[in-house]
Amino acid sequence: MERKQSAKKYSLQNVVVIGASGYAGAELVSLLNDHRLVGELTLYVSEQSHDRDKFIAQLYPRFKGRVDLPLLGLPVGTVTDALANADAVFLCTSHEVSCQWYAQLSQLTATVFDLSGGFRLPTADLYPRFYGFEHPATEALAKAVYGLAEWLDEEFDNARWIAVPGCYPTASLLALKPLAVFNHQINHTVINAVSGVTGAGRSVSLKTQAAELSLQGYKAGVHRHQPEIDYYSGLNTLFLPHLGDFKRGILATITIYFNEAPSQAQLKTVFDVYQASALVHIAEGEYPALNDVVNSGRCHIGWHLNGNALVIFSAIDNLLKGAASQALQCFNLKLGLPSEEGVPL
Numbered sequence: 001m002e003r004k005q006s007a008k009k010y011s012l013q014n015v016v017v018i019g020a021s022g023y024a025g026a027e028l029v030s031l032l033n034d035h036r037l038v039g040e041l042t043l044y045v046s047e048q049s050h051d052r053d054k055f056i057a058q059l060y061p062r063f064k065g066r067v068d069l070p071l072l073g074l075p076v077g078t079v080t081d082a083l084a085n086a087d088a089v090f091l092c093t094s095h096e097v098s099c100q101w102y103a104q105l106s107q108l109t110a111t112v113f114d115l116s117g118g119f120r121l122p123t124a125d126l127y128p129r130f131y132g133f134e135h136p137a138t139e140a141l142a143k144a145v146y147g148l149a150e151w152l153d154e155e156f157d158n159a160r161w162i163a164v165p166g167c168y169p170t171a172s173l174l175a176l177k178p179l180a181v182f183n184h185q186i187n188h189t190v191i192n193a194v195s196g197v198t199g200a201g202r203s204v205s206l207k208t209q210a211a212e213l214s215l216q217g218y219k220a221g222v223h224r225h226q227p228e229i230d231y232y233s234g235l236n237t238l239f240l241p242h243l244g245d246f247k248r249g250i251l252a253t254i255t256i257y258f259n260e261a262p263s264q265a266q267l268k269t270v271f272d273v274y275q276a277s278a279l280v281h282i283a284e285g286e287y288p289a290l291n292d293v294v295n296s297g298r299c300h301i302g303w304h305l306n307g308n309a310l311v312i313f314s315a316i317d318n319l320l321k322g323a324a325s326q327a328l329q330c331f332n333l334k335l336g337l338p339s340e341e342g343v344p345l
């Protein structure tokens, strides 16, 4: 359950964002720019980026008059002064690029908050199958700590590399983790989840063009989030992702078939784990909508027991709770701040 840490260091932090021009990176820049404990903020894109040396407000006009920072080009592995002096580095890069950075960044004093999936899985053998590449830093997988912000344990306190969870796994795991005591009673679990198109990132591709958008499933049971959800839930689920024709948000509809279902009262008790949480709202009988959570760092969960089937709807903003604001929660907790500090409610 959520870690309540005592305040440790309330000094201004030097912060670096690598991959700052992407969808997740830009959300993070917005949050960090307004954070009271962020001092120096340095933004990087790739060395060969078309956006190199532009100001981020040129890409995102909503930053005009608010965030006056350039996007600097950075070759992978080059340790600049900003990196050497950083207290925190956020990697908003692809899985492969995050992995390539491990050797250099792990030598620095900064804590790394990696938004990619490069360090989320427990063993290297899963990477070729689910990510399509051999993991270059297999020993690091045991050191990285999974940053599902409401479910951190004491390992988080000493970790220097935080693997911020994926967007679909965040929506799924916040619903599934309270049920762990009943896992042995579960027969099977199916997760149907629909994501907005920003989940695919900012780079141009045919499937994300407006004219192509529809509502369609993909990678049934073989998506890279399948092993992530299973490992951190302790279940063997069937994960069925879908791409929707909207911009932001994920709605995961989770159906759990029990051999012997817990009672309504038992379910209420386990879901009460979020009672004090500022960011996770859970209620029996509710049907959360994306409109309730888009542009907010909250997760809304509604549950319904129908005989031996428990149906749980879980809604998040993929770019916030599914990426940037969850990373900010981890940053806050490392500093001893309340996890929701600076997170849009």
Ligand SMILES: NC(=O)C1=CN([C@@H]2O[C@H](COP(=O)(O)OP(=O)(O)OC[C@H]3O[C@@H](n4cnc5c(N)ncnc54)[C@H](OP(=O)(O)O)[C@@H]3O)[C@@H](O)[C@H]2O)C=CC1
Residues within 6 Å of the ligand: 018, 019, 020, 021, 022, 023, 024, 025, 044, 045, 046, 047, 048, 049, 050, 051, 074, 075, 076, 091, 092, 093, 094, 095, 097, 115, 116, 117, 165, 166, 167, 198, 199, 200, 201, 202, 203, 318, 319, 322, 323
């Ligand atoms: N979008 C989402 O909903 C979520 C995304 N994530 C993860 O967050 C990460 C970023 O995702 P997203 O923002 O969608 O991706 P984008 O494609 O929108 O952004 C990627 C960013 O990385 C930069 N970049 C690419 N190569 C390098 C490099 N070698 N060095 C430095 N910067 C580089 C890009 O800029 P340029 O190419 O111009 O250099 C861009 O700023 C991914 O790992 C993704 O899986 C996690 C949860 C949710």
Ligand SMILES: CC(=O)N[C@@H](CCC(=O)OP(=O)(O)O)C(=O)O
Residues within 6 Å of the ligand: 115, 116, 117, 165, 166, 167, 168, 195, 196, 197, 198, 199, 200, 201, 241, 243
């Ligand atoms: C709609 C869409 O394409 N979503 C992406 C997942 C989002 C993401 O960026 O993946 P991580 O959470 O692992 O970082 C996908 O299915 O590949």
